[in-house]
Amino acid sequence: MNPNPSATSAHAMLSVFAANGIDRVFLVPGESYLGILDALSDFPQIDVLTCRHESGAGFMACADGRLTHRPGVVMVSRGPGATNAAIAVHTAQQDAVPLILVIGQIPKADLRRQAFQEIDYQQMFGSIAKWVVEVTDPDKLAEAAFKALRIATTGTPGPVVLVVPEDIQQQPVAQRDWQLPARVASLPDQDTLAKIHALLCRAERPLIIAGGALDSGPGRAALLALAERFQVPVAVSFRQHDLFPNRHDLFVGDLGLANPKDQIAAFDSSDLILAIGTRLGDITTQGYTFPSLPKPSQTLVHVYPDDRAVGLHFAPDFGIVADPAPFAAALAAIDGAVVLPQRRAWLSRLRSIHDRIAAWPATRAVATDGVPFVNVVASLSASLPADAIVCLDAGTFAAPVYRHLPLTYPQRLMAPLSGAMGYGTPAAIASQLRRTDQRVVCLVGDGGFMMTGNEMIAAVDRQLPILFILSNNQCYGSIRVHQERQYPGRHVGTSLTNPDFVGIARSFGIQAERVGAVDEIDAALARGLAARQPYFIEVMSSLSASFSAPAAVDRPGD
Numbered sequence: 081m082n083p084n085p086s087a088t089s090a091h092a093m094l095s096v097f098a099a100n101g102i103d104r105v106f107l108v109p110g111e112s113y114l115g116i117l118d119a120l121s122d123f124p125q126i127d128v129l130t131c132r133h134e135s136g137a138g139f140m141a142c143a144d145g146r147l148t149h150r151p152g153v154v155m156v157s158r159g160p161g162a163t164n165a166a167i168a169v170h171t172a173q174q175d176a177v178p179l180i181l182v183i184g185q186i187p188k189a190d191l192r193r194q195a196f197q198e199i200d201y202q203q204m205f206g207s208i209a210k211w212v213v214e215v216t217d218p219d220k221l222a223e224a225a226f227k228a229l230r231i232a233t234t235g236t237p238g239p240v241v242l243v244v245p246e247d248i249q250q251q252p253v254a255q256r257d258w259q260l261p262a263r264v265a266s267l268p269d270q271d272t273l274a275k276i277h278a279l280l281c282r283a284e285r286p287l288i289i290a291g292g293a294l295d296s297g298p299g300r301a302a303l304l305a306l307a308e309r310f311q312v313p314v315a316v317s318f319r320q321h322d323l324f325p326n327r328h329d330l331f332v333g334d335l336g337l338a339n340p341k342d343q344i345a346a347f348d349s350s351d352l353i354l355a356i357g358t359r360l361g362d363i364t365t366q367g368y369t370f371p372s373l374p375k376p377s378q379t380l381v382h383v384y385p386d387d388r389a390v391g392l393h394f395a396p397d398f399g400i401v402a403d404p405a406p407f408a409a410a411l412a413a414i415d416g417a418v419v420l421p422q423r424r425a426w427l428s429r430l431r432s433i434h435d436r437i438a439a440w441p442a443t444r445a446v447a448t449d450g451v452p453f454v455n456v457v458a459s460l461s462a463s464l465p466a467d468a469i470v471c472l473d474a475g476t477f478a479a480p481v482y483r484h485l486p487l488t489y490p491q492r493l494m495a496p497l498s499g500a501m502g503y504g505t506p507a508a509i510a511s512q513l514r515r516t517d518q519r520v521v522c523l524v525g526d527g528g529f530m531m532t533g534n535e536m537i538a539a540v541d542r543q544l545p546i547l548f549i550l551s552n553n554q555c556y557g558s559i560r561v562h563q564e565r566q567y568p569g570r571h572v573g574t575s576l577t578n579p580d581f582v583g584i585a586r587s588f589g590i591q592a593e594r595v596g597a598v599d600e601i602d603a604a605l606a607r608g609l610a611a612r613q614p615y616f617i618e619v620m621s622s623l624s625a626s627f628s629a630p631a632a633v634d635r636p637g638d
């Protein structure tokens with residue numbers, strides 16, 4: 081019993097969270113953090129979503145952090161709970177989204193005795209978390225929570241692990257006010273801005289690579305203004321399709337897992353790259369080959385709010401540690417934009433490559449082994465609500481979404497940069513909880529659904545009108561595609577025996593139907609999109625269709 085609930089260390093921690101905008105936590109309970117759980121009952125302003133697996137809870141927190149730019153908070157028990165949650169720490173790190181993983185720990189006196197369910201989390205998460213802190217003084221718990229918020233959201237956003245031994249959670253402590261300071265935008269000096277402006281005016285073949293740090297209202301607006309002002313083509317970084325309107329004349333594609341060689345060669349023939357808000361990481365740079373290492377052949381301006389990311393792989397001519405949105409806005413606002421006539425030919429070259437890639441392949445084609453999933457994506461594209469949030473799991477079913485489904489914000493793409501299976505369903509739950517007025521559509525494979533599909537029950541519990549579309553090809557299809565390319569005819573470990581997915585959805589209390597032929601797709605989607613409650617469509621997908629992707633696809637879409 082806690083005689084003074086307003087004055088325990090757990091309350092102090094939650095007060096810091098609440099004071100800094102945390103209004104939801106995702107958790108699987110555990111005996112190692114009963115004190116924190118108990119304190120949560122004194123914080124009605126914090127919504128508690130109880131999950132079925134820590135990976136599901138963690139993915140939800142990743143998606144929530146991505147949408148709000150505040151840390152998604154996931155709470156788990158020690159040992160088994162923490163190990164289950166590890167995938168979220170990795171995903172938050174790869175995706176650059178703010179996350180706080182709160183772990184209950186064994187009692188302080190038993191630390192490092194290899195006690196029951198003990199883990200040294202510094203060792204476990206040290207290489208993927210931005211900060212791991214084990215708090216052993218109850219007085220310091222609120223301070224640690226404050227620093228966790230700060231570290232998770234600054235520089236390159238990412239995961240922080242906050243470990244709290246069970247016996248320091250309900251200790252009496254003084255309550256202090258830990259309020260994050262308002263963010264002050266960092267901008268380059270006027271002289272540097274003027275130089276970059278001059279570069280832009282002189283460039284014949286400029287290219288903007290826009291990255292996730294532009295994911296905000298001001299970020300999108302500034303990017304659009306800058307691109308239009310100077311008529312600069314825009315490519316978005318890995319899985320950041322919704323940063324720039326995909327039907328805009330200046331949109332020339334995304335940098336992902338399946339860019340054809342001629343497109344990358346064309347991008348690389350640019351004479352100026354403005355890499356704004358991107359880390360210029362592995363996939364965006366096509367395995368660190370575009371632009372060329374270490375000194376790109378064109379002028380490179382790299383703008384990112386973290387000095388550890390700017391110029392990390394590529395030596396830029398201008399490496400600028402600054403907030404990308406005000407940077408782009410300031411650049412667009414300078415008087416005297418010059419647009420050289422040569423830009424027209426440059427743009428049309430990039431656009432024609434993009435148009436070729438984005439064109440829908442022969443849809444309505446019928447494979448003999450099921451429905452080519454590209455047909456489902458094509459129909460979805462035609463009927464996609466203007467505010468749709470498309471949540472994707474990992475798998476080959478997702479390839480047509482990345483290539484062919486044009487999005488315009490507020491339409492959003494929620495797909496893990498980590499390529500983690502199991503992300504889609506929990507991301508859909510978190511997205512619909514956060515964006516109650518938008519339409520959430522979740523696309524998931526039979527493999528990924530069996531990892532975290534149980535979290536779908538939250539859609540029933542909270543009456544979330546999510547449309548779930550499951551691609552059932554009875555296979556870990558993406559891996560089968562890799563196998564066929566590297567070890568033709570040998571299929572160890574990729575065939576799946578599946579349950580009755582429609583039956584599962586119905587047993588959850590969800591309306592469900594099965595699509596077994598191409599001509600059933602449109603009507604099923606119409607019913608699903610019209611539903612005001614969760615709706616589930618199982619598509620009996622063709623596996624063979626995954627092998628006949630357009631020639632431009634070099635790698636399947638994990």
Ligand SMILES: Cc1ncc(C[n+]2csc(CCOP(=O)(O)OP(=O)(O)O)c2C)c(N)n1
Nearest residue numbers: 475476477499501525526527528556557558
């Ligand atoms: C957690 C996790 N485990 C394994 C993988 C490797 N992997 C990538 S895609 C894939 C198969 C996905 O299968 P499914 O969900 O059925 O979709 P499909 O590729 O068949 O469309 C696997 C196993 C991964 N990305 N994430």
